[in-house]
Amino acid sequence: MTLWLAFSLMTAAAIFAVVWPLSRGARGRDVDTTEIYRDQLGEIGRDLAMHRIGEAEAHAARVEVSRRLLAAADAQQESTLQPGAALRHRRIAALAALVLLPLIAGGIYLLLGSPNMPGAPLAARLAVPPEQRSLASLVSQAEAHVERNAGDGRGWEVLAPVYLRMGRFDDAVRARKNALALNGETADRRADLGEALVAAGNGIVSVEAKAAFDGALALNPKHEKARFFIGLALQQDGRKAEAARTWQTLLDEAPPDAPWAATVRQALAELAVPAGSSSGPSAEDVAAASKLREGERNEMVRGMVARLAARMKDEPGDLDGWLRLIRAYTVLGEREQARAAAADARRALGNDRDKAQRIDDLVKALGLS
Amino acid sequence: MIAELGHYALVLALGLSLIQGVAPLIGARRGDAALMQLGSSTALMQFVFAAASFAALVACYLMSDFSVANVFQNSNSQMPVIYKFTSAWGNHEGSMLLWVLILALFGALVAGFGSNLPATLKADVLAVQAWIGAAFYLFILFTSNPFLRIAEPPFEGRDLNPILQDFGLAVHPPLLYLGYVGCSIAFSFAAAALIEGRIDAAWARYVRPWTLGAWMALTVGIAMGSYWAYYELGWGGWWFWDPVENASLMPWLAATALLHSAVVMEKRDALKIWTLLLAILAFSLSLLGTFLVRSGVLTSVHTFASDPTRGVFILAILVIFIGGSLALFAWRAPALTQGGLFAPVSREGALLLNNLFLASACATVFVGTLYPLALEALTGDKISVGAPFFVLTFAPLFVPLLLAMPFGPLLAWKRGDAYGAAQRLLAAAAVGVMAVVIVLIAEGGSVSLAPFGIGLALFVMGGAVTDLAERTGVVRIPFAAARARAAGLPRSAWGTALAHFGVGVTLLGIVAETHWNAERIVSLKPSQAVTLRHYELTFEDVVARQGPNYREQVARFAVRRDGQVLATLEPSKRSFATRGMTTTEAALLTRGVSQLYVSLGDTAADGALVVRIYHKPLVLLIWLGALVMALGGALSLSDRRLRIGAPKPAAKSTLAPAE
Incomplete structure (x- = not known):
């Protein structure tokens, strides 16, 4: 609305520039062109007074200039202005300003302009709180940053947990590897890489992941995350007693307010439950262990998941989409939703045994069944 | 919004x-x-x-x-x-x-x-x-x-x-555009005169400040662009006869000619039709420059993006305005009243000579710039017309122009005294000849044109000084009287002398830089040193720095002369990730008006760094001269007084038609 108001004011100003001189009527008096020659005559006088030119030269110059002065005066008389001549022309000009100007300007502008598109200055884009920005835009911003500063490992560190949240596990692994290569080896980075590898392996601590955790422990034998995942590896190998021992030590040494303590305790508790009820590692563990704070970021992940769910209604044949959706629900702790999604997926993919099998595998791996 | x-x-x-x-x-x-x-x-x-x-x-x-x-x-x-x-x-x-x-x-x-x-x-x-x-x-x-x-x-x-x-972008294009577009005013005045079918001495008076302003902006704009290319492109060159540079030089030559012919028109009511034509040509060449740069016909730093529809559109603009104005000229010019007659040896004669040479120089640049393009368009053959062509054609036109330049202001309007002017220029000529001899001896008699170039430059500068000395009479009359005359001297006279002096300064810089430029290209490892003339440069180390949107590798050089450290030079290479481009930032050490120039090449596999080092004596004079010229223009522009030449009673027998 303000835009159109501004446009109207601008148009009015433009029209004013045309109509104003027309309304003022004509000034009949023109500039005196003979003035220049009078000045030139004066100059000759000054030159003569300063002895810069001789008497004879001054005379000749005066004659020459006077001749020009007379010619200019003659010409001026011929071209005396006629005030108030041809009112018709002024009316046409005024009409052109009032009608043609808005028509031309409006026409061309509507053809080329985008009046409804808001501006997007940097400050405004940055002022939008992160949770209101779409996850995709946050990620693409971070990706653009990383792309521009190929040598900046920090960017990869920021991106990695976001990828993890979005279920882009392979990207998360790549980001962790880059961070490791660019920023140097630390126990944290090793363990983070392992964690990403576990996520990419659907919760299985692969050989590569185990190597990463071992690397972290080599650098820092007390590293909590690495010790937790080593325990998980032991559990998956069926060495439950060792797993229980590892986790128990971890708990014993933990500060009382350790945010991950609950996860470890739960894992310990599940370890005590007879086999079958919890055959695999839970993705909850993975999520909790990653130490990402819930809350504000959860909100945006929920939005993303809702969009994914909507998309799956339209494209029920997309296996990867279903897998991601089930994982996402599990990560958010909405196990009922995850089960429902798994059921939907089985229905949608029912006639493709291989795909249905993948869904069943995931459900098992996530402990949803 | x-x-x-x-x-x-x-x-x-x-x-x-x-x-x-x-x-x-x-x-x-x-x-x-x-x-x-x-x-x-x-x-x-x-x-x-x-x-x-x-x-x-x-x-x-x-x-x-x-x-x-x-x-x-x-x-x-x-x-x-x-x-x-x-x-x-x-x-x-x-x-x-x-x-x-x-x-x-x-x-x-x-x-x-x-x-x-x-x-x-x-x-x-x-x-x-x-x-x-x-x-x-x-x-x-x-x-x-x-x-x-x-x-x-x-x-x-x-x-x-x-x-x-670079900071150059803040200055060079706006100034150049001020110059290009300033020529449009002279063009509009010319077209208006043709439409009205009336042109007189007053017309020249009206156009003069606009032309002067445009010419000043163009002069500084071109000089600025040249200096920018000199320090940014990393090759130590300041003029490449690149078509885009030529495109800005042509309007400058035409505007310079226009400036001089308009004076004749203002003072003597002559050369009217020629002046109109020059006004049209100056702006046409500006448009052509815009076309060459913007249409994508030429590819260079200046051609930001090319698109065929733009080329066609600009070509249409070009045809309509240049063709239209020339057609108007052909139709109306014969109806204009012819101006006065004048003698060959006179101020106006000298200005006409200046116009002939400037117009010819402009034509050679025009041919050298457009011929390759036309040839490629017609036959598909790619040829390149480089510096040798321009040096061979441009220089022979400029040498007589510069030789004649000091005479012009010393000749009287209407009928000058060439012999008298020559006598008064004796001192300037003597300075020039002495310079030739001294440089010849210093050079050990080696055959080159440099001594003559230096001599010519000094003659031009001496001529400008002579002009002022003559006008104030500082040599002949008592000092107090001379001072009074100097104060009474119109500013445009000071402006003329200053601008002509600036031409000599630029010429001095060009000759010195071209002839005594020393260059070494060496491969250095840290702590190795290299000497060029009396400077010793030690390559200390390479450090990496992070700029706001680039990363740079800065090589540090300690510059010594007679064992004393003068400065640390830090040439660098910047890499911009977004565009994946690398630029070379040369480092300059200014000593007086000479410069030491260090620019980085590639890094060899063994860690050695290729470095180009130049010593450029008097190089800054090239651009300082241009600034002096523009300053002269500014002085002249500030002269609001209208003056007229003092013609002597003419002897009819020696008159020749003006056009």
């Missing part, structure tokens, strides 16, 4: 220019003062809108509003503010908007300050000015619109071409 306001302002400016192009013309034919007055008010308002439009674009750049496609393509939120500002015209669309803004500015200046102009002349000038404006508004809106938007604004822009990320 700001972008849309700018867009609409541009459209309104187009609408106003259409009215401004028609109503005042009708008013001038009908003698309707109100319609003529319309030209002024619309010109002022058109400038307001053009300025608003440009301001909107600049604002979008400063705010990194990537919903504007032009901003997204040519800037980046991480650039320093100065480059965000300058990148507004560091691209095709923005630079065309700047072009048209300056055009509107000149129109507004004529409207605002042209109160001494006859109403009909002013109305016609503004109308012609509006046609040019309308053509360029249409061009911008339909082929090069900087206000087109992107629905989903990307997060980061593509950055400005790294070579343009």
